[in-house]
Structure formats: structure tokens, C-alpha cells
Amino acid sequence: MPDKVLIFDTTLRDGEQSPGASMNQEEKLSIARLLEELRVDIIEAGFPIASKGDFNSVQAIASEIKDCQIAGLARAKHEDIEIAWNAVKKAKNPRIHTFIATSPIHMKFKLKLNEEEVLDKIKDSVSFARNLCPNIEWSCEDGGRSSIDFLYKCIELAIESGASTINIPDTVGYTLPFEFGEIIKKVKNNVPNIDKAIISVHCHNDLGLAVANSLNAVENGARQIECTINGLGERAGNAALEEVVMAMKVRSDLLKVQSNVNTSAISKTSKLVSSITGFPVQPNKAIVGANAFAHESGIHQDGVLKNVQTYEIMSPETIGLKKSSLVLGKHSGKHAFKEKLKILGYEVGDNYINEIFEKFKLLADKKKDVYDEDIIALVDDTHFNKSNTLKLKNLSIMSGTNSKHVASLELNFKEELKEVSGSGNGPIDAVFNCISKVVGFSPKLVLYHINAITPDSDAQGEVTVKLGYSNKEFIGKASDIDIIVASAKSYINACNKILNFEKNSNMQEGVSEISISNIKGI
Ligand code: KIV
Numbered sequence: 001m002p003d004k005v006l007i008f009d010t011t012l013r014d015g016e017q018s019p020g021a022s023m024n025q026e027e028k029l030s031i032a033r034l035l036e037e038l039r040v041d042i043i044e045a046g047f048p049i050a051s052k053g054d055f056n057s058v059q060a061i062a063s064e065i066k067d068c069q070i071a072g073l074a075r076a077k078h079e080d081i082e083i084a085w086n087a088v089k090k091a092k093n094p095r096i097h098t099f100i101a102t103s104p105i106h107m108k109f110k111l112k113l114n115e116e117e118v119l120d121k122i123k124d125s126v127s128f129a130r131n132l133c134p135n136i137e138w139s140c141e142d143g144g145r146s147s148i149d150f151l152y153k154c155i156e157l158a159i160e161s162g163a164s165t166i167n168i169p170d171t172v173g174y175t176l177p178f179e180f181g182e183i184i185k186k187v188k189n190n191v192p193n194i195d196k197a198i199i200s201v202h203c204h205n206d207l208g209l210a211v212a213n214s215l216n217a218v219e220n221g222a223r224q225i226e227c228t229i230n231g232l233g234e235r236a237g238n239a240a241l242e243e244v245v246m247a248m249k250v251r252s253d254l255l256k257v258q259s260n261v262n263t264s265a266i267s268k269t270s271k272l273v274s275s276i277t278g279f280p281v282q283p284n285k286a287i288v289g290a291n292a293f294a295h296e297s298g299i300h301q302d303g304v305l306k307n308v309q310t311y312e313i314m315s316p317e318t319i320g321l322k323k324s325s326l327v328l329g330k331h332s333g334k335h336a337f338k339e340k341l342k343i344l345g346y347e348v349g350d351n352y353i354n355e356i357f358e359k360f361k362l363l364a365d366k367k368k369d370v371y372d373e374d375i376i377a378l379v380d381d382t383h384f385n386k387s388n389t390l391k392l393k394n395l396s397i398m399s400g401t402n403s404k405h406v407a408s409l410e411l412n413f414k415e416e417l418k419e420v421s422g423s424g425n426g427p428i429d430a431v432f433n434c435i436s437k438v439v440g441f442s443p444k445l446v447l448y449h450i451n452a453i454t455p456d457s458d459a460q461g462e463v464t465v466k467l468g469y470s471n472k473e474f475i476g477k478a479s480d481i482d483i484i485v486a487s488a489k490s491y492i493n494a495c496n497k498i499l500n501f502e503k504n505s506n507m508q509e510g511v512s513e514i515s516i517s518n519i520k521g522i
């Protein structure tokens with residue numbers, strides 16, 4: 001049997017630390033459910049001390065997810081560790097992940113501690129954590145730039161104090177594959193009690209080497225890889241889960257290891273993470289990019305038709321991609337529609353079906369060919385736009401090369417019909433200005449992204465916006481055959497989240513929140 005490599009997914013923790021990728025509890029839960037379906041071994045659900053919201057999300061994930069270990073991150077401080085424990089303890093298999101920096105530059109300038117003091121903190125924090133939880137992971141932050149002799153001492157002490165997983169991060173993505181592999185080999189050969197722990201790696205992608213470094217570490221004895229969906233994470237991100245998993249699968253002849261991951265859930269997990277965070281996946285991204293399985297040139301197409309393996313080293317089905325198929329037309333009934341939803345992986349209740357089915361009928365009236373992707377967009381749209389404090393009733397636009405851009409909207413706001421019109425630097429700006437007038441605030445538009453869901457010029461446009469408000473970012477998403485309407489609905493979707501956030505923060509006045517930016521890197 002090939003050796004098993006554990007997959008530790010940190011999309012909900014390191015991934016969420018990508019600037020602008022924050023997610024709410026419901027969004028984190030829906031990602032955690034797919035990570036469970038993906039069969040990752042460990043989900044790092046968050047950094048519980050960072051905020052009340054983070055704590056609640058970790059706790060909710062720990063209570064619901066049964067088939068993965070649930071980890072919470074903590075600095076080498078009793079308070080952090082206790083809070084992390086309280087967040088994960090309901091899990092069937094909880095883990096506390098505690099860390100401290102071990103590189104000269106981090107110890108001197110950030111921690112202002114010498115080697116002896118860091119060793120004291122390792123002993124104190126790991127043994128404190130081990131008294132609470134049987135499953136402890138310890139990380140030497142900036143391990144890639146730490147002195148190897150000091151690393152041996154730290155790791156030996158962490159294991160002696162109760163850690164059963166030793167994670168070696170290349171925090172700043174500085175090392176080269178052979179160099180990082182060498183660190184892992186040396187740790188394996190020189191730390192006397194290393195056989196009592198699993199060696200894990202956590203590589204950042206600043207030089208684009210996170211996946212290569214992780215695989216080289218596996219070659220040299222690491223048996224856990226920390227990674228994120230779509231390679232999300234601080235700065236240039238972490239090793240992409242889909243890449244390390246597929247590399248181990250496709251090249252098992254050389255790597256001789258395997259993961260437990262159900263690769264057929266990769267594509268939909270990637271799509272969900274992209275749609276929740278508003279981070280589009282680049283078309284040429286390995287494994288999950290839109291072009292990853294596209295064959296454009298004549299020579300390639302000819303080869304693939306003769307034998308698919310001429311240009312395909314893995315099949316799209318392995319990651320759960322189904323061929324886009326023409327689905328139902330405007331004469332299709334509700335039963336067939338329900339069956340189609342099932343095939344696409346959606347189990348929806350009767351009320352929900354009625355709502356989506358009505359939207360499908362409207363779409364089928366306007367659009368000749370309705371594809372699976374259109375149906376997925378309808379479900380997502382209905383899901384993302386559940387909140388209805390603010391709803392679009394009607395929209396009309398006057399726009400042209402030489403005329404002013406004027407929008408007129410009818411909106412339901414707090415159960416009252418509001419009519420508003422206004423101008424802007426283009427039709428979309430005019431629409432956004434109108435909506436801002438009604439809600440009474442003008443958030444900053446941080447990101448606007450539009451994507452055609454299917455081929456042809458009658459495709460639905462899927463719009464993602466990210467609005468900055470009160471030092472936070474709110475993502476809105478919507479699709480429609482009319483891209484101005486899709487833009488309006490996605491802006492409204494994000495405004496509804498702001499209104500919800502305002503309502504909740506008024507209700508929770510007095511609850512203190514430590515902002516993640518105050519806590520990162522301490
Ligand atoms: O990059 C890093 O060092 C981390 C640690 C907290 C594991 O994210």
C-alpha cells in the first residue's frame with residue numbers, strides 16, 4: 001500500500017486571510033460541508049481568538065462536520081489556546097494548532113524574544129494545549145528561514161510536550177524545492193523523537209513554488225500537506241489543494257503516496273469558494289481553470305479525437321467536470337426540472353423549487369439554449385439573493401454614446417416601494433448611484449467582475465461586486481440575461497449584506513471584536 005498523505009485544508013483560516021476574502025458563518029459552513037464531501041482529513045476552521053464571528057464559525061463547523069478533524073489556530077498564549085479549545089471541543093475529533101515563530105528575523109523584530117525564551121514558550125504552550133486536547137499540532141512559523149539546529153531543538157521539545165503533528169511552514173514562500181525538501185529530510189534524520197509525530201508542511205506561493213515545495217517535502221518524508229482550495233491564502237496564497245492532490249494521483253507511479261481525497265468534488269468546491277469569496281479562478285489555472293481541459297489548436301483537437309490521452313493527462317470527470325449539456329426547453333415540466341437539479345447535485349425543498357422553476361421559465365422564454373451552467377446560476381442566484389430587505393422590482397436605462405446615462409429604478413426597501421432615478425458615468429454607475437440613494441449609504445466599489453456563463457451572445461452575465469463599507473468587504477453576486485440587471489442585483493445583494501451586518505452589529509453593541517488585522521502575524 002502506498003503511504004497516505006493527510007490533507008489539511010486551511011481555506012477557512014489562511015485562505016480567509018487573503019485580503020478581501022472574508023466569509024460569514026453560513027458561507028464557511030457551506031464550504032466546510034463540501035470539504036467533508038471532498039474527504040479532506042483536517043479542516044482548519046479558523047482562528048477563534050480573532051473575532052467573535054470567527055469563534056462562532058469554528059464552533060458551528062465543529063458541531064456539524066463529523067468526518068474530518070476540526071482544527072482551530074492559536075498563538076503560543078494560554079488565552080488563545082483556551083479560546084481555540086472552546087471553539088473546537090464539540091468536534092468528534094478536535095485539534096488545537098498552536099504556533100510560534102522560530103526564524104532569527106521574526107524572533108528579534110516581531111517577538112523580541114531570544115532562543116531560550118522561545119523554547120520556554122513552546123514547552124508552556126504545547127503542554128497547556130495538550131492538557132486540554134489529545135490532538136495537538138505545533139508550527140514553527142517562518143520555519144523555512146529558521147536555523148536548522150534551532151529547529152531540531154524546538155521540534156524535539158514540542159513533541160516531548162505533547163504535539164503529535166509538527167508543521168514546518170515556509171511562511172514567506174522563500175525556499176526552493178530542493179532546499180525545502182532538504183529541511184524536511186534533515187528534520188526526519190536528526191530530531192530524536194520525530195517518529196512520534198507526523199511531519200506536515202505549509203508552503204506559501206510567493207515564488208510560485210508552493211506546490212513544488214510541498215511535493216518535494218513529501219518525497220523527503222512529510223505526510224501532511226496544508227493547502228487551500230484555488231490556492232487562496234495570505235499574499236500570493238498557499239499550495240493549491242487541487243494541484244497537490246491531482247499531482248499525487250496522476251504521478252503516483254513516482255511519488256508512491258496517496259491522499260484520501262474524493263477528487264470528483266474538486267470542481268464544485270473550487271466554484272463554491274470562488275463564488276463566495278469573489279476571487280475568480282484564472283482561466284489557465286491548473287486543474288480548475290476554465291481552460292484546463294480545453295483543446296484549442298487544430299493539432300491538439302485532432303490528437304484528442306484520435307486518442308484523448310495524446311493531450312490529456314487526466315480526465316475532466318476525475319475532478320467532477322461533466323460535459324456541458326443542453327438541458328430543458330421552455331416546454332419542460334417541473335418534474336424534469338427537479339430531476340435535473342438532482343443530477344446537478346441540488347436537493348431543494350418544494351417552495352424553493354417553485355421559485356427557481358419560475359425563474360427557469362422566464363429564462364427559457366428569453367434564451368434559446370438553456371445549459372446546465374444556466375441552471376446552476378439560477379440556483380446560486382436564488383440562494384445568494386435570499387435576503388429581501390432591498391429588492392429590485394423594475395429597472396430602465398437611457399444610455400448611448402452621445403447621451404447622458406440615466407437610470408430609473410423601482411425598489412422594494414423595508415417593505416415600501418421606492419422610485420428613484422439618477423445619472424452616472426455610464427449605465428452601471430447610474431444604477432449604483434440610484435441604489436445608494438435609496439439605502440442611504442455609498443459603499444466603495446472595490447471589485448466589479450463580469451463573466452458570461454455560457455457561450456453565445458445571448459448568454460447570462462454573472463456579475464460579482466465587492467463593496468467596501470465600515471472597514472469590511474461585502475460580496476454581491478447575481479446573474480441575468482441583461483448585464484445591467486445582473487449588476488443591479490449583485491449590488492443589491494451586497495447592500496443587503498451591509499444592511500444585515502448593520503442590524504446585527506446594532507443588536508450586538510458592546511460585544512468586543514478583535515480585528516484580524518490586529519492579530520495577524522503576532
Ligand atoms: O504561514 C504560516 O506560517 C502560517 C502558520 C500560522 C501555520 O499560516
Ligand code: ZN
Pocket residue numbers: 014169171202204234
Ligand atoms: Zn500560512
